Amino acid sequence: MSTTYSSSILEYIRSHSNMIKNTAFALGIMPEAVAGAIAEEYEWPKDSGYEAAFLAYVLPGYRTPDEIHNLLAENYKDGAPGGWDMPLGMGSVRVSTAISLLNEYLNNARINNEHMSDGEVYDILIKYEFNYGQLCFDMMDKDHPAAIIMSALMLKKANQFYSDTLPSDPNASQISMGYHNMLTSNKGATKMAWSLFSQETRNGVMITYFNIGWEAAGAKIDAATGLRPSTLIHGLSEEYTFPQYFPQPGADESGGEMYLDNLSVLRECLRIPAEIPVPGNPVGCIDVWAICNRILSYCINYPFGNPYITDRKIYCV
Numbered sequence: 001m002s003t004t005y006s007s008s009i010l011e012y013i014r015s016h017s018n019m020i021k022n023t024a025f026a027l028g029i030m031p032e033a034v035a036g037a038i039a040e041e042y043e044w045p046k047d048s049g050y051e052a053a054f055l056a057y058v059l060p061g062y063r064t065p066d067e068i069h070n071l072l073a074e075n076y077k078d079g080a081p082g083g084w085d086m087p088l089g090m091g092s093v094r095v096s097t098a099i100s101l102l103n104e105y106l107n108n109a110r111i112n113n114e115h116m117s118d119g120e121v122y123d124i125l126i127k128y129e130f131n132y133g134q135l136c137f138d139m140m141d142k143d144h145p146a147a148i149i150m151s152a153l154m155l156k157k158a159n160q161f162y163s164d165t166l167p168s169d170p171n172a173s174q175i176s177m178g179y180h181n182m183l184t185s186n187k188g189a190t191k192m193a194w195s196l197f198s199q200e201t202r203n204g205v206m207i208t209y210f211n212i213g214w215e216a217a218g219a220k221i222d223a224a225t226g227l228r229p230s231t232l233i234h235g236l237s238e239e240y241t242f243p244q245y246f247p248q249p250g251a252d253e254s255g256g257e258m259y260l261d262n263l264s265v266l267r268e269c270l271r272i273p274a275e276i277p278v279p280g281n282p283v284g285c286i287d288v289w290a291i292c293n294r295i296l297s298y299c300i301n302y303p304f305g306n307p308y309i310t311d312r313k314i315y316c317v
Contacts, residue, residue: 004261005042013270022120026119026120027152033155034155036255036262037206054086058133068133069132076095076096088147089139089146090147093139098135102150121149157214162193163191164191189221190221191244193245200263205249205250207249207255208248208249208255217247220245221247
């Protein structure tokens with residue numbers, strides 16, 4: 001696989017740079033990450049029949065916008081398989097994922113008074129609350145910001161996942177999001193890594209999440225740390241559950257490493273000043289091993305009799 005993005009996707013990013021930057025800044029995500037997520041999906045060719053299959057599913061019978069909305073809402077609620085749940089537009093966000101992200105965004109705006117300062121992003125998304133069909137049609141329009149917004153919201157979800165700021169109770173402040181529930185917490189297993197990684201490395205890991213989804217991201221954490229009760233260690237600047245997991249930007253189709261390889265090019269296309277430093281290595285974190293040694297020293301000096309502590313193991317997979 002090439003380690004550089006194609007000229008066509010770079011031209012798309014260049015011509016839509018203001019749209020990408022405005023969306024990213026409104027949602028608290030770095031523009032380079034949004035551009036990298038979109039570029040990675042573009043680089044790995046999708047079945048060109050996805051959008052055609054979606055249109056063939058929702059349009060026969062000349063359905064009205066309300067009928068299309070009801071069809072998608074019912075299928076989403078029931079988790080129905082089929083041609084409705086296709087990856088659409090720049091970013092290749094699935095219909096079910098887009099509906100989940102939309103519902104959560106609007107619910108947070110309504111209940112927690114979030115997003116009211118997001119300006120155009122909020123104004124665009126509120127129009128889709130009872131018009132899922134239009135959301136999908138706009139995502140397929142390369143010159144409409146809908147697909148860029150959904151990509152940025154997915155990256156925002158990744159940031160919440162790894163920083164462990166997702167709600168622990170999906171019903172506490174969120175609308176039920178059907179079978180595609182993305183509110184699973186990682187129980188703090190990556191909280192330390194997220195506090196130490198550079199923003200560029202976070203972006204690479206977030207793009208990997210964007211590509212593999214929360215189920216696979218959670219499975220990696222479970223495989224590395226084990227499905228066991230977490231142990232809380234006190235005495236550090238923060239409290240961490242152990243063992244901790246240090247996620248890395250993924251290779252190949254997961255896209256994180258390719259993002260880092262092309263970071264300077266993405267910044268040029270987005271017209272972001274070149275003097276902003278680019279990480280010199282794919283890890284790009286602040287002396288992680290020094291922090292690990294600090295933790296291990298603490299465990300040795302203060303053994304609690306817990307086998308997962310006195311093993312002196314730190315999980316960095």
